[in-house]
Amino acid sequence: MEEKPKSVGAGGGGAHRVAADLEDSKPRDHHMIPVWFFVGVILLMYGVIILGTGIYEFSNPPLEALSGMPPAIRHPAVWWGTLLTAIGGIYVYLYMPKKP
Numbered sequence: 001m002e003e004k005p006k007s008v009g010a011g012g013g014g015a016h017r018v019a020a021d022l023e024d025s026k027p028r029d030h031h032m033i034p035v036w037f038f039v040g041v042i043l044l045m046y047g048v049i050i051l052g053t054g055i056y057e058f059s060n061p062p063l064e065a066l067s068g069m070p071p072a073i074r075h076p077a078v079w080w081g082t083l084l085t086a087i088g089g090i091y092v093y094l095y096m097p098k099k100p
Contacts (some may be wrong), residue, residue: 010014033097040091043084 023035 031097033056034095036091037095040088040095044088047081047084047088050077051085054078054081
């Protein structure tokens with residue numbers, strides 16, 4: 001460590017030590033998690049919730065404006081829940097952080 005003299009205006013004429021070379025000698029590996037992994041987790045969670053709601057609506061159908069439509073169109077929560085779950089699962093799989 002080096003000793004630097006203090007200036008007279010900075011509180012006296014004493015010296016203080018400066019720690020310049022006290023860094024860790026081993027470089028650290030920083031592993032950043034991609035934001036797309038978190039996007040995939042959110043899409044997966046929303047998809048499971050919406051899909052669960054759509055499946056529940058099969059046994060307890062709500063009064064809705066789509067009641068006269070065919071069943072494939074009448075339950076959009078099932079389709080959207082399946083789509084979001086699939087896309088979220090793909091994103092989680094593709095962007096999952098790898099262990100070094």
